Amino acid sequence: MDVADRLDLTLRLVQGSDRISVSELARRLGVSEMTVRRDLDALERQGLVRRVHGGAVATRAREEGAGFLAREPWQAATKDRLGASVAGMVEPGSRVLLDAGTTTVHVAEHLAARAPLTVAVLSLQAAIRLADRPGIELLVVGGRSRPGERSLVGPLAVRTLEFLVFDCFVMSIGGVHAEHGWSEFSLDDAAxxxxxxxxxxxxxxxxxxxxxxxRAFSRVAVLDAVDTFVTDTAATDPRTHPGGPATLEALREAGVHTVLT
Known part of the structure; x- marks a missing residue:
């Protein structure tokens, strides 16, 4: 595991616990306590954790309560790997609808290599990444920019999409659950x-x-509404993601092609 991925996983473990010890982190990560302390120091400098005696606690609210700029540094190495994987599934010449979110911004970064493409974006952040890229015809979907997120939502965004057709929709998601399906924390984003x-x-x-x-607040769709789901390999580890294995199994049973990267 490289340093960036280890920092990502360390942050997840801290955020998933009220408080976690250095020794517990070392055991789960398979590294020395000295390495854990060094990684916690790095995360503390970014304002993502707070060191306490013998361990660490998270310093920020859970992701659903934090804005785009607060979440952007979280698990950046993992999200970039996911972005590259998803972009590789997009055929040149396609018409793509790209959702808002911190992970889909990484998809945007890698889509330029798949040109020519027509890409409609639901995010001002993604628009910045794709503007003026050779071979990318960029469409910014109209709508209201949701404060803190810069996602484009509301009746104007919905109405615009109703007049368009796409070969591929790259969808970010707030939650995926075996029984509840795909869900979002914002009613506007879900719509x-x-x-x-x-x-x-x-x-x-x-x-x-x-x-x-x-299970986020607003249900988006049942599991089989999606063709492919891309996530990281940590989803198979019940120690760090207790709901991961069962959700992956439910997705496969629903006929969703699941890619771990």
Whole structure:
């Protein structure tokens, strides 16, 4: 495990516990306590954890309560790997609808290599990444920019999507649950995703493993509404993601092609 991925996993473990000890982190990560202390120091400098005697606690609210800029550094190495994997599934010449979210910004970064493409974006952050890229015809879907998220939502965004058709919808998600299906923390975001699902020939959902087993506030769709789900290999580890294995199994039973990267 390289340093960036180890920092990602360390942050997940801290956020998943009220408080976690250095010795417990060392055991779960398979590294020395000295390495753990060094990694915690690095995360503390970024303001993501707070060191306490013998361990660490998270310093920020859970991801659903934090804005885009607060979440952007979290698990960046993992999200970039997911972004590269998803972009590799997009055929040149496709018409793509790209959802909002911190992970889909990484997808945007890698889509330039798949040009020519027509990409409609639901995120001002993704628009910045794709603007002026050779071979990318960029469409910014109209709508209201949701404060803190810069995702494009509301009746204007929905109405615009209803007039378009896409070969592929790359969908981010707040939660995926074996029984509850795909869900979001914002009613506005959920409404836009539902239209995106209806207007695309296929949908690739992408999320890091922390989203598995999560039931967010607003249901987006049942599991089999999505064709492919891309997540990271940590989803198979019940020690760090108790809901991961069961959710992956439910997705496969629903006929969703699951890719671990």
């Amino acid at each position: 836009v995703k539902q239209v995106g699902l209806a207007r695309a020939a296929r949908t690739i959902a992408v999320a890091d493993a922390t989203k598995l087993g999560v």
